[in-house]
Amino acid sequence: GFLGGSTNVSGGALNAVDDKRQKAQGIEDSVQKFYESTMKGGHNVGNPELVKYLTDNAYPTVEWMEKEGVVFRDKIGAATGSLGQRSHYGKKPAGYAYTSAFENKLKEFGDHVVVLTETPASKLIMDKSGRVIGVSGLHAGKQPVTVMAPSVILATGGFGANVKFRQEVNTGVWKEVTLDNRIGTTNINKAAQGDGLKLAKSAHADIIGLSDIQLHPNGTPGTGLMQDIATSGRNRLFINKNGDRFVSESAARDTLCKAIFKQPDGTYWLLMNKLRYPDENKPDRMGVTMKDMLALGRVKKADTLDEMAKLINVPADHLKAAVAEYNKAASNKGTKDKFGFVATNTDDAPMTEGPWYACLKVPTVHHTMGGVRIDTLARALDKDGKPVPGLYAAGEVTGGIHGANRLGGNAIADVFTFGRQAGASAAQQK
Structure with missing residues (x-):
């Protein structure tokens, strides 16, 4: 019903090596390095040619x-699981920074x-030669629409x-996890059904890597959405129900x-402080204020770690030890x-001052x-x-680029880099 699909509600991180902005920081x-981290993050099963492109x-x-x-903002960040500080963000909130510009x-x-x-597209039309x-x-559930064209681009998103369907193909990284309704998704429901895959198969296109499903660690319990607090970047801790850190916060998303x-109950608290939100009235990258x-009611606030420990029901000595441990690194x-956490990021800094903020989080299906x-x-x-004549594809509907795990910030880079190429290639068809 609107333009933008899942890109519209994404965090908007776009990874790219940018000498000017990066060197300034x-x-x-x-x-x-970008190539190597993308291959490594994808368990070295991504297509090297696509990754290089x-x-x-x-x-x-x-x-x-x-x-x-x-x-774009001048400041370069590091999306969750980016394995590097090369994430660009638009000045407008999240993915809307991009979709609004292209809509205009x-x-x-x-x-x-x-x-x-x-x-919704229901059929690809082919001639006798297979083109x-x-x-x-x-349209609107009642008006048939047919468009004849020299080329067609599939940009229908994931599933x-x-x-x-995701349970049927879940034989890869998450085969030990039941990806049923208890695991939400960050995607827009209508935009992430995998309908484009059926269209592609009808034209004899090859479908690959369907078992490579990505979960994001920062989902909201009950929905899987991530809109309640800015989750990406640095200077935020993963705290379990015992009040302890349990993983390097800069690790890849599958890790x-x-x-x-x-962890107990398969949940954790995302802990931040004044370092991330110095002004509760100032909108963050998602366009939302802490206020x-x-x-x-999703985020809890406390002036001290002792107070926060009571709010989230964890031992205060464990929580303070966890923060001290991070601050040392x-x-x-x-x-x-x-x-395995290493503070090499220019934004990493000790978390010392209140107020403190905490939000309960769970893994959620994020990308296919x-x-x-x-x-x-x-x-x-x-x-x-061999190429299917007249058919092109870009974005999450495609496979082979991210391997078994996508780096945070690589999806937006993918959809626009290959989308731009798809448009250029398709335009050459006469």
Whole structure:
């Protein structure tokens, strides 16, 4: 019913090696490091050619987005599980910083571009040779719509909200976890059913890596959404119900979630302090103020750690020891603590002053890494690795880019880098 899909409600982190912004913060990085961390984070099963294309072209994509109207913040951050400090954020809140800019861009084309919401595609139209030449669907549940075209791009998102399907294909990283209704999702329900995969299969495109499902550690109990508190970045601790830290907060997302499932009740408290929220009336990256979050009742506030321990029902001595342990690592940059946390990020700092804030969190289905097999031109490929004529794909509907685990901040980089390429490739079809 609206533009933007799951990108619209994402955290908006976009990973790219950006010499100008990173060097201004004293961050040392390279495209090779970006490539290596993406391969390693994906358990080295991602397609090296696709990963190289992503990491080589992420910053040119940032430059292109700026020309199209996106305004980025100067400060580079580190999304949860990013394995590096190269996450860009828009000045507008979250993913809306991008979707709003492109929606405005569409309006510049006037009647040359027709946007149809509430129009699920039901069929790819193919000629006798197997070329995709159009698509048909149903608008508002009653009006048939058919569009004939030299090329079709699938950009239909993943299947994280399709509980039945995600359980059927869950034979990979999370095979020991039942991904039923008790595990929520951060995705928009209608935008994450996997319908694009059915369309692709009907055109004989190869579907790969469906068992590669990502959970995010920062879901809200009961819904799986992440909108109640800004969860990404640094200077926030994972505290279990015993008041202890139990994992390196900078670890990859699958490592974080596996550690959470081993904790009492499979939940934990995300603990922050004044360092993250110096002004309760100032909107964070998600466009929400701490004052609003406190009013909703999801976030607990205390002036001291002793008070916080009572609010979240953990031993005060454990909680204070956990914070002290983190502060020691944050004060000794480059020194690994017992969980493997290393404070090399320029934003890492000891957490000492109140007020303190805590929010109960659980793992949630966040991203599905499997999907349509593509090449670096965003062409959909069949089982023999040959292009399906006239069919292109980009974004979460595709597979092979992120391997078995996606780095935080790589999805937005993916959707716009390969989306840009899909558009360029498709436009060449006559």
